[in-house]
Amino acid sequence: MGAFTVRGQWVFADPLPFVGAPGGLRPYLHLPRPDSIWVSWWTDADTDTYVDYGTSEAALNQTVTGSRHAFDASNAYHSTKLTGLQPDTYYYYRVRTENVTSATFRFKTAKALGHKTGKFRALIIGDNQILAKESAGDPYHRYEKLMERAITKLRAMHGDAPIEEIIDVILMPGDQVDVGTLNHWRNLHFYCSRLVSPNVAIMTTVGNHETYQDPGLGRYRELFRYEEVNYSGLNGADGDSYYAHQMSNLVFIHTNSEIGSNAAQTQWVTDLKDAYKDDTSVDWVVSICHRPYQAEQYLGDISGWLRNTAMPILNESDKHFLNIGAHHHIYHRGQVRDEPHYHIISGGSSWDQYWGQSGREADYDDVQKTINNWAWQFLEVDHATGKAEVTCYAEAHCRLPAASRWIYNSKEVDRFHRIRGKAAPNKPQLTNVPTEEATLPLTLQSSAFSTSTDELLNSVQYQVSNSPTFNTLELDKIVDFENFYGDTGSPDYLPVDINSGKNILQYELAVNSLPNGTYYARIRHRDRNVNWSSWSDSASFEITGSSATNPTISLPQTVYPSGASVTVDYAFGPGNAQDWIGIYKKGDNPGGVSSTKWSYVSGTAGQVTLSGGLTVGTEYFVGFFENNGYTEVATRVPFYYGSSPTLTTAKYGHDLGENVVVNFSGADVVATANKLHLYRAGSDPASASPLQSFDLTTASGSWTLAGLEKGYYFVVAQANTGTLVISDPVEFSVGDRIATLSLEKTTFHHGEDINASFINGPANPKDWLGIYRSGEEPGIGDLIHYVYVDGLANNNVPIVEDLPVGSYYLCLFTNDSYTEVSNRVSFTVHSAVFKMDSFNVEPGTNNAQLSWKTDQGVNYTLQRSSNLTDWEDISSFVGDGSTMQATTSITTQAVKAFYRMIIK
Structure with a gap:
């Protein structure tokens, strides 16, 4: 190892040499139970399947005959389940066929369910889908190298013990392969796991890449036996697609983000929560979902089902303390805003992702660290202390040169923990709120952090409201003691703590950030055990001298079912005694006609609830009026009173010339019919003209769309009097290679920028342009260069890449897959200098x-x-x-x- 040099707080060394796994047949373990385990391996065409095993290496005195699945003539998958084993016991084994016998390996069975002594440890390593080697001459794949680094570090941390004595299981949160082909399963996931797979069981999760070229997960189901396992008798309705299992006093819940809001999966999650919350054999719950809870890059490319449905269910018990995601090829860690639960992204070492690549990025206050390193995590539960702790170790950065990018050598970049039952911090107080009128800027000052435990301060949450009940918020901000967002750029690309040196016990309300008026403020503290203190006593203050004037009204929803009341939040009102809020039909002129319902407000902020008098099937708007007159002081808010239709199609993809049938149900039948409108993907229904329209004259039925051009489309229901959307969209496509892709020319100098344009793309967050050499096929050949296109249907994309001289083609792919959605454009790169x-x-x-x-x-x-x-x-x-x-x-x-x- 070379000499160390210091750059900032990071210490780099020469990359460790890659050793790799020993040769020979190396089996794969999964589904570890106290009394059984599955053993699998590949051969080209062997027929027999045997496992010899015993509790002594010298006495493999038991033999089990297994099964063989021939995927094709040259891919035989051998599987055997060892049963009748003793919990927490080491076993030695070898596998063999008529032609080959492996070396002897050792594994340890899982501890008994409910086991609560010693320690439980797991390696978390995710999104490892790169098949091609990093560059010419590299003897390893990225995932293979990352796995070796993790095992090397874990063994060094534990006295160089064998890995099966250190960790109980390996958790993988999806995208174990790039495409779900035999080639990728055998030569990527199984091959690159072989350093550790004979000794420690691996448990996988379905990601989007598992479904590519295997949409029904047929190969996935043949490879794994997750349908056999359950927690509390609760099997996933889709077999291997999602499942839960208990190890010691932990329950692991592997969900499927690719089917997301599937009602059966949601009910399964609910049933699991009901089971584990009162199960005394379970103290900790970890959920795994490939698409993450939040992401600060490629905004919106998360699992909405996880964030809005599954996590609130899981978090009803504080036994659930950690959600593991992937999908983004980075490391990230955050906390759920109101509850003591963590969420991480374990992005492994997959396709390059870095700051500035995604176009749109945002610093969210429920994310404390986003670090663009290839990394892995180590989960340890100490049963004696009741502490669960996760440590993240960085290994490399994709923007460093390939020959020197693996220079971090398992640098610790994050460590966080959870100890259930530990006391929360003491209640803080605001110490400097003015008792008289104040002008902006104004600094809110918190009292010092105080606790009865040894925990340190992690976060301060500041809230400012026009209402003493804090039902409307003008400020709601969580500030963490550290906030890693962005990096230093070339040459080192080190993560940057943008809160470094910041006193988080202070928060400045900037000039003109609030209009004049009376406000209420409060704060609370969060410790590094993710416990919140009680809210401080609220303090009121008067702002004067501000030039900000922005009265607002808002509604929590757009569609109100028959019989529902309409609750309107208002803020920054003029403060007159007879300011009022009223409901009018769309098109009505306040003052020219009477309101449908109205109420005076009280003060400058608060809520009013308006009930009765509304007609089903009608679009209305809420207005905010000043001093018993008709002068509107806020932007109107539209809403619809009635039912939100449900729209479906039988399938997403349609052939060119095929009719598309949109089914609808639950529609209001009114004199002036609501409508279904057809748009191209990427259109805004609030401003775009629909391509076709259909009157909803029946509560249920269908709309047949014939003769559509190639394209990506969606249909929504909109109110009869305008553009207000009153349903969720239903999306579909017509034809294949729909988008039209072009280059400004087809011949480029070496080093010259390439500018690509496309129209009619699918407008998904991770649509991307890829460059391949002529004759190579996506998902099989080497990807030469790629760039995401910001989720736009139409875009001009500069591709800055120093391509070698040669012949290439460019194509548009959809949603991080290898599905080609445009024509291929061929081009050549030639020498920039010649004579x-x-x-x-x-x-x-x-x-x-x-x-x-x-x-x-x-x-x-x-x-x-x-x-x-x-x-x-x-x-x-x-x-x-x-x-x-x-x-x-x-x-x-x-x-x-x-x-x-x-x-x-």
């Missing part, structure tokens, strides 16, 4: 002989000038990759002429 080897005029003629080294398919043009300023074309040639020779006429009237060769 003519010879240029000779034949004696007595006006002909010149010339020779020069060419690139295949490149267009060359010989030009002439008499003044080195104005050039005319003389002859054109197409290169064939060799040194070309040509003869051309150089007849000229000029006394002196100049010649040059250019590339067009």
Whole structure:
């Protein structure tokens, strides 16, 4: 190892050498139970399947015959379940067929369910889908290297003990492969896991890449036996697709983000929560969902089902303390805003992701760290102390040169813990709220952090409201003692703590951040055990001298079912005694007609509830009016009173020329019918003109769309009097390779920027452009370069990449998959610098002989000038990759002429 150098707080060393797994047949363990385990391995075409095992390496005195699944003539998958085992016991084993016998390996069975002594440990390593090796000459894949680094570090931390003595299980949160082909399963996931897979069981989760080229997960179901396992008798309704299992006093819940809001999966999560919350054999619950809870890059590319449905259910018990996600190829850690639960992204070492790549990025206050390193995590539960702790170790950065990017050598970049039952921090107080009128800026000052435990301060939450009940908030901000967001850029790309040096016990209300008026403020403290203190006593203060004037009204929803009351939040009102809020039909002119319902407000902020008098199937708006008059002081808020129709199609993808049938149910039947409107993907229904419309004259039925052009579309229901959307959209496509992709030219100099344009894309957050060499196929051949396109349906994308000389094609792919959604555009890259080897005029003629080294398919043009300023074309040639020779006429009237060769 080379000498250490210090850059900031990071210490780098020369990359550790890659050793790799020993050769020979190396089996794969999964589904570890106290009394059983599954053993699997691959051969090309062997028939027999045997496992010899015992509790002594010298006495493998039991043999089990297993099964063989022939995926094809050269891919045989052998599987055996060892049963009747003793919990928490070491077993030795070997696997064999008629042609090959493995070395002898050792594993340890899972501890008894409910076991609560010693320690439970797990390795978390996610999103490892890269199949191609990093660069020419590298003897390893990224995932293989990351796994070796993790095992090396864990063994060094525990006295160089065998890995099966250190960890109980390996958790993988999805995208174990790039595409769900046999090639990727066998030669990526199983092959690159072989360093550890004979000794420690691996438990996988379904990610989006598992479904590519295997949409029904048929291969996944053949490889794994998750349908056999359950917690508390609760099997996932979709078998291997999602499942739960208990190890010691932990329950692991592997959900499927690709089916997300599936009602059966949601009910299963609810049933699991009801079971574990009162189960005395369970103290800790960890959920795994491939698409994450939150993300500060590629905004919105998360699991809405996890965030809005599953997590609130799981978090009803504080036994659930950790959610593990992936999908983004980074590390991130945050806390749920109101509850003592963590969420992380374990992005492994997959496709490059870095700051500035995604176009849209945001610093969210429920994320404390986003670090663009290839990393892995170590979970340890100490049963004696009741402490669960996770440590993250960084290994490499994708923007460093390939030869030197693995220089972190298991640097600890995060550590967090949870101890259930530990006391929360003491209640803080605001110490400097003015008792009289104040002007902005104004600093809110918290009392010092205080606790009866040894925990330190992690966060302060500040809230400011116009209401003493805090039902409306003008400020709601969580500030953490550290906030890693962004990096230092070239050359080191070190993570940056943007809260470094910040006193988080202070928060400044900026000039003109609030209008004049009376406000209420409160704070609370969170410790590093993610416990919140009680809220401080609220303090009121008066702001004067502000030029901010922005009265607002808001509604919690857009569609109100029949019989529902309408609750309106208002803030920053004028403060007159007779300010009021009213409901009008869309198109009504306040003052010209009476309101449908109205109420005076009280003060500058609060709520009013308006009930009765509304007609089903009608669009209304809420207005905020000043001093018993009709002067509106806030932007109107529209809403619909009635039912929200449910829209479905039988499938997403349709062939060109095929009819698309949109089914609807639950629609209101009204005199002036609501409508279904058809739009192209990426359109805004509030402003775009619909392509086609359909009147909803029945409560249920269908709309047949015939003769649609190739494209990505969606249909929504909109209110009869305007553009207000009153349903969720239903999306579908017509045709294949729908998007139209083009380049400004098809021949580029080496090092020249390439500008691509496309129209009619699917507008998904992770649509991307990929460059492959001519003749290579996506998902099989090497991906030369890629760039995400910001989730737009139409875009111009600069591709800055120093491509080697050669022939390539560019294509648009959808949603982080290998599904091609555009035409392929072929292009070539040629040498930026070249010269003519010879240029000779034949004696007595006006002909010149010339020779020069060419690139295949490149267009060359010989030009002439008499003044080195104005050039005319003389002859054109197409290169064939060799040194070309040509003869051309150089007849000229000029006394002196100049010649040059250019590339067009």
